[in-house]
Amino acid sequence: MKRISIIISTFCLTMIYGQKVSDYTYVSVPEKFTSFKDDYGLEAFLKKSLKGKKYVIIPGDKRDWPSEVKDNPCSVISADVLNDSGLLRNKVLLQFKDCNDKVILSAKGSSNIKEFVAGYNEALQQSLIAVPASNPIDMRNVTAQPTTVNEVKEVVASTPVSTVSSTSAAPASPAEKKAERYSNGKLDLQKIQIDQTQFILADSNSSVPFATFKATAKKDVFRVKLANGESTIGYFEGKNIIIELPQANGEYSKEVFSGK
Incomplete structure:
Protein backbone atom coordinates (compact mmCIF):
# COMPACT_ATOMS: atom_id res chain seq x y z
CA MET A 1 0.00 0.00 0.00
CA LYS A 2 2.85 2.36 0.81
CA ARG A 3 4.40 1.77 -2.61
CA ILE A 4 1.10 2.54 -4.33
CA SER A 5 0.80 5.81 -2.40
CA ILE A 6 4.25 6.91 -3.55
CA ILE A 7 3.41 6.19 -7.18
CA ILE A 8 0.16 8.17 -6.98
CA SER A 9 1.91 11.07 -5.27
CA THR A 10 4.58 11.20 -7.95
CA PHE A 11 1.92 11.17 -10.67
CA CYS A 12 0.09 14.12 -9.09
CA LEU A 13 3.28 16.14 -8.82
CA THR A 14 3.96 15.51 -12.49
CA MET A 15 0.48 16.75 -13.36
CA ILE A 16 1.03 19.94 -11.37
CA TYR A 17 4.68 20.77 -12.02
CA GLY A 18 5.83 18.82 -15.06
CA GLN A 19 3.98 20.78 -17.71
CA LYS A 20 5.26 21.17 -21.26
CA VAL A 21 4.29 23.85 -23.75
CA SER A 22 2.48 21.26 -25.87
CA ASP A 23 0.24 20.40 -22.89
CA TYR A 24 -1.54 23.73 -23.30
CA THR A 25 -4.20 25.00 -25.68
CA TYR A 26 -4.24 28.69 -24.73
CA VAL A 27 -1.29 31.05 -25.18
CA SER A 28 -1.44 34.63 -23.97
CA VAL A 29 0.44 37.07 -26.22
CA PRO A 30 0.90 40.73 -25.19
CA GLU A 31 0.14 43.61 -27.54
CA LYS A 32 3.75 44.78 -27.32
CA PHE A 33 7.05 43.10 -26.46
CA THR A 34 8.51 45.63 -24.06
CA SER A 35 12.21 44.97 -24.71
CA PHE A 36 11.84 46.18 -28.33
CA LYS A 37 11.53 49.85 -29.30
CA ASP A 38 9.09 48.99 -32.11
CA ASP A 39 6.90 46.05 -33.06
CA TYR A 40 8.89 44.93 -36.14
CA GLY A 41 6.02 42.58 -37.03
CA LEU A 42 7.00 40.16 -34.24
CA GLU A 43 3.59 40.01 -32.56
CA ALA A 44 1.78 39.15 -35.80
CA PHE A 45 4.45 36.61 -36.78
CA LEU A 46 4.34 34.88 -33.38
CA LYS A 47 0.54 34.70 -33.32
CA LYS A 48 0.33 33.29 -36.83
CA SER A 49 3.05 30.72 -36.13
CA LEU A 50 1.43 29.53 -32.90
CA LYS A 51 -1.97 29.27 -34.57
CA GLY A 52 -0.30 27.08 -37.18
CA LYS A 53 0.81 24.81 -34.33
CA LYS A 54 -2.83 24.51 -33.17
CA TYR A 55 -2.62 26.89 -30.19
CA VAL A 56 -5.45 29.30 -29.35
CA ILE A 57 -4.20 32.86 -28.93
CA ILE A 58 -5.75 35.07 -26.24
CA PRO A 59 -4.91 38.67 -25.23
CA GLY A 60 -2.24 39.57 -22.71
CA ASP A 61 -4.81 41.46 -20.62
CA LYS A 62 -6.57 38.92 -18.37
CA ARG A 63 -9.70 41.07 -18.33
CA ASP A 64 -10.23 40.18 -21.99
CA TRP A 65 -9.87 36.42 -21.50
CA PRO A 66 -12.84 34.14 -22.30
CA SER A 67 -14.82 32.96 -19.26
CA GLU A 68 -13.63 29.34 -19.43
CA VAL A 69 -10.03 30.55 -19.18
CA LYS A 70 -10.73 33.04 -16.38
CA ASP A 71 -12.12 30.15 -14.32
CA ASN A 72 -8.87 28.22 -14.75
CA PRO A 73 -5.99 30.68 -15.35
CA CYS A 74 -3.44 27.88 -14.97
CA SER A 75 -4.67 26.47 -18.28
CA VAL A 76 -2.86 29.37 -19.97
CA ILE A 77 0.82 29.94 -20.73
CA SER A 78 2.20 33.38 -21.44
CA ALA A 79 4.52 33.99 -24.38
CA ASP A 80 7.11 36.74 -24.54
CA VAL A 81 9.84 37.70 -27.00
CA LEU A 82 12.94 39.36 -25.56
CA ASN A 83 15.59 41.33 -27.41
CA ASP A 84 18.84 39.41 -26.93
CA SER A 85 20.82 41.10 -29.71
CA GLY A 86 24.58 41.52 -29.74
CA LEU A 87 26.86 43.74 -31.79
CA LEU A 88 26.91 41.55 -34.90
CA ARG A 89 23.63 39.62 -34.80
CA ASN A 90 19.95 40.23 -34.24
CA LYS A 91 18.92 37.76 -31.54
CA VAL A 92 15.66 37.00 -29.77
CA LEU A 93 14.76 34.91 -26.75
CA LEU A 94 11.32 33.29 -26.90
CA GLN A 95 9.93 32.37 -23.48
CA PHE A 96 6.81 30.62 -22.25
CA LYS A 97 5.75 30.94 -18.60
CA ASP A 98 3.07 29.10 -16.64
CA CYS A 99 0.61 30.56 -14.14
CA ASN A 100 3.32 30.48 -11.45
CA ASP A 101 5.48 32.78 -13.60
CA LYS A 102 7.96 29.94 -14.07
CA VAL A 103 9.69 29.55 -17.44
CA ILE A 104 8.80 26.19 -18.98
CA LEU A 105 10.49 26.78 -22.34
CA SER A 106 13.20 29.20 -23.40
CA ALA A 107 14.38 29.15 -27.02
CA LYS A 108 16.95 31.37 -28.71
CA GLY A 109 17.17 32.38 -32.35
CA SER A 110 19.64 34.58 -34.21
CA SER A 111 20.09 36.16 -37.62
CA ASN A 112 22.95 37.69 -39.58
CA ILE A 113 20.53 40.06 -41.32
CA LYS A 114 21.26 43.57 -40.05
CA GLU A 115 17.88 45.06 -41.02
CA PHE A 116 15.76 44.90 -37.89
CA VAL A 117 12.44 43.73 -39.35
CA ALA A 118 13.91 40.93 -41.46
CA GLY A 119 16.56 40.04 -38.88
CA TYR A 120 14.28 39.84 -35.86
CA ASN A 121 11.64 37.87 -37.76
CA GLU A 122 14.20 35.35 -39.01
CA ALA A 123 15.54 34.97 -35.46
CA LEU A 124 12.01 34.44 -34.11
CA GLN A 125 11.33 31.90 -36.83
CA GLN A 126 14.39 29.96 -35.70
CA SER A 127 13.35 30.00 -32.04
CA LEU A 128 9.89 28.69 -32.95
CA ILE A 129 11.48 25.48 -34.22
CA ALA A 130 11.76 24.46 -30.56
CA VAL A 131 8.01 24.88 -29.96
CA PRO A 132 6.02 21.66 -30.50
CA ALA A 133 2.46 21.56 -31.78
CA SER A 134 -0.30 21.75 -29.19
CA ASN A 135 -1.28 18.36 -27.78
CA PRO A 136 -3.39 19.47 -24.81
CA ILE A 137 -4.05 17.52 -21.65
CA ASP A 138 -6.74 17.98 -18.99
CA MET A 139 -5.61 21.10 -17.12
CA ARG A 140 -8.20 20.97 -14.34
CA ASN A 141 -5.67 19.45 -11.91
CA VAL A 142 -3.09 22.15 -12.54
CA THR A 143 -2.93 24.65 -9.68
CA ALA A 144 -0.84 27.68 -8.83
CA GLN A 145 2.17 26.81 -6.66
CA PRO A 146 4.37 29.95 -6.60
CA THR A 147 7.01 28.41 -4.32
CA THR A 148 7.86 25.55 -6.68
CA VAL A 149 10.79 25.96 -9.05
CA ASN A 150 10.81 23.99 -12.29
CA GLU A 151 13.89 22.91 -14.17
CA VAL A 152 14.13 24.94 -17.37
CA LYS A 153 15.36 23.35 -20.55
CA GLU A 154 16.76 25.94 -22.91
CA VAL A 155 16.75 25.14 -26.60
CA VAL A 156 19.00 27.09 -28.94
CA ALA A 157 17.93 27.14 -32.57
CA SER A 158 20.59 27.91 -35.13
CA THR A 159 20.57 28.34 -38.87
CA PRO A 160 21.70 25.18 -40.66
CA VAL A 161 24.80 25.69 -42.81
CA SER A 162 24.08 24.99 -46.44
CA THR A 163 26.76 23.35 -48.57
CA VAL A 164 27.71 24.72 -51.97
CA SER A 165 29.04 22.48 -54.70
CA SER A 166 32.11 23.44 -56.70
CA THR A 167 30.09 23.72 -59.90
CA SER A 168 27.00 25.64 -58.84
CA ALA A 169 25.84 27.75 -55.91
CA ALA A 170 22.68 26.95 -54.01
CA PRO A 171 19.90 29.52 -54.44
CA ALA A 172 19.57 32.03 -51.64
CA SER A 173 16.74 31.55 -49.17
CA PRO A 174 14.06 34.27 -49.00
CA ALA A 175 15.59 35.66 -45.82
CA GLU A 176 18.99 35.98 -47.52
CA LYS A 177 17.66 37.88 -50.52
CA LYS A 178 17.99 41.63 -50.50
CA ALA A 179 14.80 43.37 -49.45
CA GLU A 180 12.81 45.02 -52.24
CA ARG A 181 12.80 48.81 -51.98
CA TYR A 182 10.08 51.34 -52.76
CA SER A 183 9.87 55.12 -52.64
CA ASN A 184 7.26 57.85 -53.05
CA GLY A 185 9.94 60.52 -53.43
CA LYS A 186 9.83 61.39 -49.73
CA LEU A 187 10.06 58.04 -48.00
CA ASP A 188 12.42 55.19 -48.84
CA LEU A 189 10.89 51.91 -47.69
CA GLN A 190 11.86 48.26 -47.84
CA ASN A 228 -0.45 55.49 -36.63
CA GLY A 229 -3.03 52.73 -36.17
CA GLU A 230 -5.32 53.73 -39.05
CA SER A 231 -6.60 51.01 -41.38
CA THR A 232 -7.00 51.27 -45.13
CA ILE A 233 -6.39 49.24 -48.29
CA GLY A 234 -3.41 48.82 -50.58
CA TYR A 235 -2.69 47.00 -53.80
CA PHE A 236 -0.09 46.29 -56.45
CA GLU A 237 -0.24 48.26 -59.68
CA GLY A 238 2.44 46.91 -61.96
CA LYS A 239 5.73 47.23 -60.07
CA ASN A 240 4.29 49.84 -57.73
CA ILE A 241 2.56 49.56 -54.36
CA ILE A 242 -0.45 51.82 -53.91
CA ILE A 243 -1.83 52.84 -50.52
CA GLU A 244 -5.07 54.78 -50.20
CA LEU A 245 -4.27 57.15 -47.33
CA PRO A 246 -7.22 58.51 -45.31
CA GLN A 247 -7.49 62.30 -45.16
CA ALA A 248 -8.98 64.57 -42.50
CA ASN A 249 -12.00 65.37 -44.70
CA GLY A 250 -12.94 61.70 -44.99
CA GLU A 251 -11.54 61.34 -48.51
CA TYR A 252 -8.63 59.13 -49.56
CA SER A 253 -5.48 60.09 -51.44
CA LYS A 254 -3.59 57.68 -53.67
CA GLU A 255 0.00 57.30 -52.47
CA VAL A 256 2.27 55.61 -55.01
CA PHE A 257 5.43 53.80 -53.90
CA SER A 258 7.50 52.95 -56.94
CA GLY A 259 9.70 49.88 -56.98
CA LYS A 260 13.42 50.59 -57.31
Whole structure:
Protein backbone atom coordinates (compact mmCIF):
# COMPACT_ATOMS: atom_id res chain seq x y z
CA MET A 1 0.00 0.00 0.00
CA LYS A 2 2.85 2.36 0.81
CA ARG A 3 4.40 1.77 -2.61
CA ILE A 4 1.10 2.54 -4.33
CA SER A 5 0.80 5.81 -2.40
CA ILE A 6 4.25 6.91 -3.55
CA ILE A 7 3.41 6.19 -7.18
CA ILE A 8 0.16 8.17 -6.98
CA SER A 9 1.91 11.07 -5.27
CA THR A 10 4.58 11.20 -7.95
CA PHE A 11 1.92 11.17 -10.67
CA CYS A 12 0.09 14.12 -9.09
CA LEU A 13 3.28 16.14 -8.82
CA THR A 14 3.96 15.51 -12.49
CA MET A 15 0.48 16.75 -13.36
CA ILE A 16 1.03 19.94 -11.37
CA TYR A 17 4.68 20.77 -12.02
CA GLY A 18 5.83 18.82 -15.06
CA GLN A 19 3.98 20.78 -17.71
CA LYS A 20 5.26 21.17 -21.26
CA VAL A 21 4.29 23.85 -23.75
CA SER A 22 2.48 21.26 -25.87
CA ASP A 23 0.24 20.40 -22.89
CA TYR A 24 -1.54 23.73 -23.30
CA THR A 25 -4.20 25.00 -25.68
CA TYR A 26 -4.24 28.69 -24.73
CA VAL A 27 -1.29 31.05 -25.18
CA SER A 28 -1.44 34.63 -23.97
CA VAL A 29 0.44 37.07 -26.22
CA PRO A 30 0.90 40.73 -25.19
CA GLU A 31 0.14 43.61 -27.54
CA LYS A 32 3.75 44.78 -27.32
CA PHE A 33 7.05 43.10 -26.46
CA THR A 34 8.51 45.63 -24.06
CA SER A 35 12.21 44.97 -24.71
CA PHE A 36 11.84 46.18 -28.33
CA LYS A 37 11.53 49.85 -29.30
CA ASP A 38 9.09 48.99 -32.11
CA ASP A 39 6.90 46.05 -33.06
CA TYR A 40 8.89 44.93 -36.14
CA GLY A 41 6.02 42.58 -37.03
CA LEU A 42 7.00 40.16 -34.24
CA GLU A 43 3.59 40.01 -32.56
CA ALA A 44 1.78 39.15 -35.80
CA PHE A 45 4.45 36.61 -36.78
CA LEU A 46 4.34 34.88 -33.38
CA LYS A 47 0.54 34.70 -33.32
CA LYS A 48 0.33 33.29 -36.83
CA SER A 49 3.05 30.72 -36.13
CA LEU A 50 1.43 29.53 -32.90
CA LYS A 51 -1.97 29.27 -34.57
CA GLY A 52 -0.30 27.08 -37.18
CA LYS A 53 0.81 24.81 -34.33
CA LYS A 54 -2.83 24.51 -33.17
CA TYR A 55 -2.62 26.89 -30.19
CA VAL A 56 -5.45 29.30 -29.35
CA ILE A 57 -4.20 32.86 -28.93
CA ILE A 58 -5.75 35.07 -26.24
CA PRO A 59 -4.91 38.67 -25.23
CA GLY A 60 -2.24 39.57 -22.71
CA ASP A 61 -4.81 41.46 -20.62
CA LYS A 62 -6.57 38.92 -18.37
CA ARG A 63 -9.70 41.07 -18.33
CA ASP A 64 -10.23 40.18 -21.99
CA TRP A 65 -9.87 36.42 -21.50
CA PRO A 66 -12.84 34.14 -22.30
CA SER A 67 -14.82 32.96 -19.26
CA GLU A 68 -13.63 29.34 -19.43
CA VAL A 69 -10.03 30.55 -19.18
CA LYS A 70 -10.73 33.04 -16.38
CA ASP A 71 -12.12 30.15 -14.32
CA ASN A 72 -8.87 28.22 -14.75
CA PRO A 73 -5.99 30.68 -15.35
CA CYS A 74 -3.44 27.88 -14.97
CA SER A 75 -4.67 26.47 -18.28
CA VAL A 76 -2.86 29.37 -19.97
CA ILE A 77 0.82 29.94 -20.73
CA SER A 78 2.20 33.38 -21.44
CA ALA A 79 4.52 33.99 -24.38
CA ASP A 80 7.11 36.74 -24.54
CA VAL A 81 9.84 37.70 -27.00
CA LEU A 82 12.94 39.36 -25.56
CA ASN A 83 15.59 41.33 -27.41
CA ASP A 84 18.84 39.41 -26.93
CA SER A 85 20.82 41.10 -29.71
CA GLY A 86 24.58 41.52 -29.74
CA LEU A 87 26.86 43.74 -31.79
CA LEU A 88 26.91 41.55 -34.90
CA ARG A 89 23.63 39.62 -34.80
CA ASN A 90 19.95 40.23 -34.24
CA LYS A 91 18.92 37.76 -31.54
CA VAL A 92 15.66 37.00 -29.77
CA LEU A 93 14.76 34.91 -26.75
CA LEU A 94 11.32 33.29 -26.90
CA GLN A 95 9.93 32.37 -23.48
CA PHE A 96 6.81 30.62 -22.25
CA LYS A 97 5.75 30.94 -18.60
CA ASP A 98 3.07 29.10 -16.64
CA CYS A 99 0.61 30.56 -14.14
CA ASN A 100 3.32 30.48 -11.45
CA ASP A 101 5.48 32.78 -13.60
CA LYS A 102 7.96 29.94 -14.07
CA VAL A 103 9.69 29.55 -17.44
CA ILE A 104 8.80 26.19 -18.98
CA LEU A 105 10.49 26.78 -22.34
CA SER A 106 13.20 29.20 -23.40
CA ALA A 107 14.38 29.15 -27.02
CA LYS A 108 16.95 31.37 -28.71
CA GLY A 109 17.17 32.38 -32.35
CA SER A 110 19.64 34.58 -34.21
CA SER A 111 20.09 36.16 -37.62
CA ASN A 112 22.95 37.69 -39.58
CA ILE A 113 20.53 40.06 -41.32
CA LYS A 114 21.26 43.57 -40.05
CA GLU A 115 17.88 45.06 -41.02
CA PHE A 116 15.76 44.90 -37.89
CA VAL A 117 12.44 43.73 -39.35
CA ALA A 118 13.91 40.93 -41.46
CA GLY A 119 16.56 40.04 -38.88
CA TYR A 120 14.28 39.84 -35.86
CA ASN A 121 11.64 37.87 -37.76
CA GLU A 122 14.20 35.35 -39.01
CA ALA A 123 15.54 34.97 -35.46
CA LEU A 124 12.01 34.44 -34.11
CA GLN A 125 11.33 31.90 -36.83
CA GLN A 126 14.39 29.96 -35.70
CA SER A 127 13.35 30.00 -32.04
CA LEU A 128 9.89 28.69 -32.95
CA ILE A 129 11.48 25.48 -34.22
CA ALA A 130 11.76 24.46 -30.56
CA VAL A 131 8.01 24.88 -29.96
CA PRO A 132 6.02 21.66 -30.50
CA ALA A 133 2.46 21.56 -31.78
CA SER A 134 -0.30 21.75 -29.19
CA ASN A 135 -1.28 18.36 -27.78
CA PRO A 136 -3.39 19.47 -24.81
CA ILE A 137 -4.05 17.52 -21.65
CA ASP A 138 -6.74 17.98 -18.99
CA MET A 139 -5.61 21.10 -17.12
CA ARG A 140 -8.20 20.97 -14.34
CA ASN A 141 -5.67 19.45 -11.91
CA VAL A 142 -3.09 22.15 -12.54
CA THR A 143 -2.93 24.65 -9.68
CA ALA A 144 -0.84 27.68 -8.83
CA GLN A 145 2.17 26.81 -6.66
CA PRO A 146 4.37 29.95 -6.60
CA THR A 147 7.01 28.41 -4.32
CA THR A 148 7.86 25.55 -6.68
CA VAL A 149 10.79 25.96 -9.05
CA ASN A 150 10.81 23.99 -12.29
CA GLU A 151 13.89 22.91 -14.17
CA VAL A 152 14.13 24.94 -17.37
CA LYS A 153 15.36 23.35 -20.55
CA GLU A 154 16.76 25.94 -22.91
CA VAL A 155 16.75 25.14 -26.60
CA VAL A 156 19.00 27.09 -28.94
CA ALA A 157 17.93 27.14 -32.57
CA SER A 158 20.59 27.91 -35.13
CA THR A 159 20.57 28.34 -38.87
CA PRO A 160 21.70 25.18 -40.66
CA VAL A 161 24.80 25.69 -42.81
CA SER A 162 24.08 24.99 -46.44
CA THR A 163 26.76 23.35 -48.57
CA VAL A 164 27.71 24.72 -51.97
CA SER A 165 29.04 22.48 -54.70
CA SER A 166 32.11 23.44 -56.70
CA THR A 167 30.09 23.72 -59.90
CA SER A 168 27.00 25.64 -58.84
CA ALA A 169 25.84 27.75 -55.91
CA ALA A 170 22.68 26.95 -54.01
CA PRO A 171 19.90 29.52 -54.44
CA ALA A 172 19.57 32.03 -51.64
CA SER A 173 16.74 31.55 -49.17
CA PRO A 174 14.06 34.27 -49.00
CA ALA A 175 15.59 35.66 -45.82
CA GLU A 176 18.99 35.98 -47.52
CA LYS A 177 17.66 37.88 -50.52
CA LYS A 178 17.99 41.63 -50.50
CA ALA A 179 14.80 43.37 -49.45
CA GLU A 180 12.81 45.02 -52.24
CA ARG A 181 12.80 48.81 -51.98
CA TYR A 182 10.08 51.34 -52.76
CA SER A 183 9.87 55.12 -52.64
CA ASN A 184 7.26 57.85 -53.05
CA GLY A 185 9.94 60.52 -53.43
CA LYS A 186 9.83 61.39 -49.73
CA LEU A 187 10.06 58.04 -48.00
CA ASP A 188 12.42 55.19 -48.84
CA LEU A 189 10.89 51.91 -47.69
CA GLN A 190 11.86 48.26 -47.84
CA LYS A 191 9.40 45.42 -48.36
CA ILE A 192 9.87 42.63 -45.82
CA GLN A 193 7.90 39.46 -46.55
CA ILE A 194 6.72 37.92 -43.27
CA ASP A 195 4.97 34.96 -44.87
CA GLN A 196 2.86 34.18 -47.93
CA THR A 197 -0.07 36.28 -46.72
CA GLN A 198 1.53 39.37 -45.21
CA PHE A 199 4.44 41.77 -45.56
CA ILE A 200 5.69 45.01 -44.05
CA LEU A 201 6.90 48.26 -45.59
CA ALA A 202 9.55 49.60 -43.23
CA ASP A 203 11.88 52.59 -43.21
CA SER A 204 15.06 51.64 -45.05
CA ASN A 205 17.29 53.36 -42.51
CA SER A 206 15.67 52.64 -39.14
CA SER A 207 13.61 49.52 -40.06
CA VAL A 208 10.64 51.09 -38.25
CA PRO A 209 7.43 49.71 -39.83
CA PHE A 210 5.46 52.18 -41.97
CA ALA A 211 2.58 49.85 -42.88
CA THR A 212 1.60 46.20 -42.48
CA PHE A 213 -0.13 44.46 -45.39
CA LYS A 214 -2.39 41.41 -45.02
CA ALA A 215 -3.80 39.57 -48.02
CA THR A 216 -7.51 39.63 -48.88
CA ALA A 217 -9.55 37.22 -50.97
CA LYS A 218 -8.79 39.35 -54.03
CA LYS A 219 -5.39 38.88 -55.63
CA ASP A 220 -2.87 41.70 -55.05
CA VAL A 221 -5.28 43.62 -52.78
CA PHE A 222 -4.39 43.98 -49.09
CA ARG A 223 -5.78 45.23 -45.81
CA VAL A 224 -3.27 47.80 -44.57
CA LYS A 225 -2.59 48.95 -41.02
CA LEU A 226 -0.54 52.14 -40.88
CA ALA A 227 1.99 52.97 -38.17
CA ASN A 228 -0.45 55.49 -36.63
CA GLY A 229 -3.03 52.73 -36.17
CA GLU A 230 -5.32 53.73 -39.05
CA SER A 231 -6.60 51.01 -41.38
CA THR A 232 -7.00 51.27 -45.13
CA ILE A 233 -6.39 49.24 -48.29
CA GLY A 234 -3.41 48.82 -50.58
CA TYR A 235 -2.69 47.00 -53.80
CA PHE A 236 -0.09 46.29 -56.45
CA GLU A 237 -0.24 48.26 -59.68
CA GLY A 238 2.44 46.91 -61.96
CA LYS A 239 5.73 47.23 -60.07
CA ASN A 240 4.29 49.84 -57.73
CA ILE A 241 2.56 49.56 -54.36
CA ILE A 242 -0.45 51.82 -53.91
CA ILE A 243 -1.83 52.84 -50.52
CA GLU A 244 -5.07 54.78 -50.20
CA LEU A 245 -4.27 57.15 -47.33
CA PRO A 246 -7.22 58.51 -45.31
CA GLN A 247 -7.49 62.30 -45.16
CA ALA A 248 -8.98 64.57 -42.50
CA ASN A 249 -12.00 65.37 -44.70
CA GLY A 250 -12.94 61.70 -44.99
CA GLU A 251 -11.54 61.34 -48.51
CA TYR A 252 -8.63 59.13 -49.56
CA SER A 253 -5.48 60.09 -51.44
CA LYS A 254 -3.59 57.68 -53.67
CA GLU A 255 0.00 57.30 -52.47
CA VAL A 256 2.27 55.61 -55.01
CA PHE A 257 5.43 53.80 -53.90
CA SER A 258 7.50 52.95 -56.94
CA GLY A 259 9.70 49.88 -56.98
CA LYS A 260 13.42 50.59 -57.31
